Amino acid sequence: MTTETPGDGGATIGITVQPDHPVFGVVCDRLTARGHDVRFFDSNAPIPADDLRDLSLFVVKHTRPESIRALLAAERLGVPTWNSATGVQACATRFSQLCSLSGVGFTVPSASREKPAGDYVSKRLYHWESAPEVNGEGDCYEELLDAEPVDYKYYVVDDGETHHPVVLRATSKLWGEKQVLGETTPHSEHVERIVSLMDALGMRGLGVDLVRVDDDWYAVDLNPCPGFAETGLEDALVASIESALDR
Template identity: 25%
Template sequence: MHSPRKADPLLVGVLSLHNSAETKAICNAVTELGHTPVWIRREDFSWSVQDGTIEIKPSVDVLCNRLLLTKSDRPLEEIEVLGLFERTVPTLNGAEAVSRAIHKVRAASVLADAGIPVPDAYFAISGTRLQDRLDTLDGRAVHKAGIGTNGQRMEAVESSDAIPARIQGWQSFLQSFIETDGERPSDIRVYVVDGEAIGAMRRTAAPDEWRSNVARGSSVEDVSDSLESAAYDLAIDATAALGLDYAGVDLIRSADEWYVLEVNATAGFKGFRSATGINPAAAIARAAIERAGGRVDTAALAAVREEFDTSPPDTSYRQRTERDTETPTIGYTADVTVSGTDGRVDAVGKVDTGARRTSIDTKLAGEIGVGPIVGHATVRNGSGIRRRPLVEVSIGTDSSWHTVEANISDRSGMRYPVLLGRDILTDYRIDLTRRAGEE
């Protein structure tokens, strides 16, 4: 049940556990439209129930979902956090809608049931069944993960190819390869917000590439004024069928028929903005404000549509207790305690603001009995790309304990057995002049 709306200005929450230009742009657009953005990150969120009363923090009047679930290690848990907010305040791109959209096969099933044309596809849990279907195909097919983004590990395959049942841990499926007119493969991205198509761009694949993702180097051009109304209607219908409030809808045309390739609940803005000059953040901010009963000044909205402000927004909400009124300081190296199921050890850790995750040495992990493995992280270093196991571990500093998913690596050739990443350092100020053991 949604709580009553507060007086203007509204508190517009943006649930985003990552640092992105899109999140910043939405927050800044909310500010320019005369309301107050609240960027909700991991360290900000809490939920409680006491004597039957539910409290969720931070308290907001409306929520915009910007969770990058396709890149998350634990998308189900993040969807549940989204669902907790959805029970208390109006939410754009809520839990049920994104759960339908995140998996490409489920999304295709919903769209097909709604009479929206999608490419033929085949999905099976058994790798043998998937391979058998490929063996019978005449021509090419697209082999892709059920959950994924930016065209990662997506391949055009033929009947003679061997394909895995899983891609980066996700079940894979086959989709018919749609041939397009033109010298290079291309598709159309339509951005839909609150039941309105705000613009469209054509994405043309780079040389020696058939995938048209902007992240793959495709070129983009504005087709907002030239795209036929049937394509716009299809994008709007696809977004509505999945129950989304905003989405980037990818369309492809072959033999005079349009197909919906994918519907992206957290599509990026930068390529679309550079092609069309349209700022989706303005439309999303407006939709959120109006959903909560707030007012948007027409002149201010027109100005925000022309901008794409990705500077750090003035929305630094952080939960603080009485003992945590000041941000603690950590040095370049720090004394830490690492705790596992079989014990704990004291060690020295080095800070690394360039590392997303904390890392601990393999030998140290064995001593304290960390585990079980909860996933894997892909790490780039001087020797190439490596996959490292992730384990949940507790690490204590002189100010507090932190439970994180740390990666395990051989640090025997390094001076420090623990590397402290941003998953811990976000709670600290860093003083590079301080060293463990020094006054």
Template identity: 40%
Template sequence: MDTIGFICERTHPVFWPVAERLAARGFDVVFFDPGERVTHAEIGDLAALVNETVRPESFAALHYADRVGVPTWNGFVPTTALSCRLVAFNALEAVGCRIPAITFEKPAGDSVARERYSWTGQPTLGGPGDFYQERVRTDPIDYKYYAVDDGRETHVRVLTTRSKLTGQTDLVSEGDVDITLAAQVRELLDRFEARALGVDFVRGEDGFYAVDVDPAPSFTGTGMERRIADSVASLTTIGA
């Protein structure tokens, strides 16, 4: 029986149902605590490794899995590269996204302070940061694009949520997919050979700007459990 490992909380509202779907298809599923080291022996026994968290412990596990040929969702390169915000913004520009202007000195006007790495802190208004971006939004809404490659095609869904900058991130509604933005997200996924990504957009006076990339999205509220299960299964000999 093929075993699939999840670096994820066992009670996760999306990945626990995904694991149940995979178990119903004949896979054995094990969960690893996101804060604990996954041993080389544990990784070597897997048919595939799924990561849902951006943490140094996850990076080490993904790096070893890639090195010994255990298929990963996502791999070491997309997870680490897109967790570095300046690298992620460069990649977004390369696929045609507009991003807010970046400065390394705090500007006098309204700006968003950001940390270099996505695991070290959330964006803030008016606070200190490693770098700063122009605040371009015209409403307090994030347009969160989620993409999943199931081995045959890439599926995209959009959720609109209150901006992290408001201190609230409750779900507002499912949004309409913008064809141009969806194509850019698919291109980003393809360039990094990723299986899943999340990209946050905001609306400015002259259109949409990309403001964040998540290489290990939670997919909460998307209803994409079956797509994710298909994607994970396709990494293995059973699901191929």
């Protein structure tokens, strides 16, 4: 089932998000004000092919099995997508995330299907499953890095002309509830690697989590459909979605 917002002769944009999402709700309001029809889809429900055919652009906000199936179906139907099905699929599993990050030059923690001898971080196989846990049970076991308990959360949006990076410092979920500590200056080499990955995978928006171990940086998580909370990237997202209509 969809919820439609009347537009004024613009494009028809479908997005798998709730209308009251703190970031994408604002983005969709602005798109509507610019004359587009916005249709909201449930990220956990199948989307009929006829609904996808009606779209000028399909945007997946939540990485979920039904959303990925819909993204694949949209591409088969020739419906333009904001982030590519290939890119989202490549970021869906923990092992493929680490391979993708390593492939553009990031240092990543060692990972295995088997528990290592020392302390480790356990993760489920797919991005949307339970949160990482120290010395827990999972499908992917990464070495526990001797890092400060802070994640450097990089968000990059491509608006068709330039890339907009924002970095938030946040307490690590490994040691309790995440709390955003504030914004910090992006490192240019990290942004360049993320942009390279976006270009390779056909992505307009991406999130990468880095941690610092002494003077070294490790990429530990990759989010193909981030929420961009507290980034202030709403204008960039509007421009990015509109630029994807022109491809």
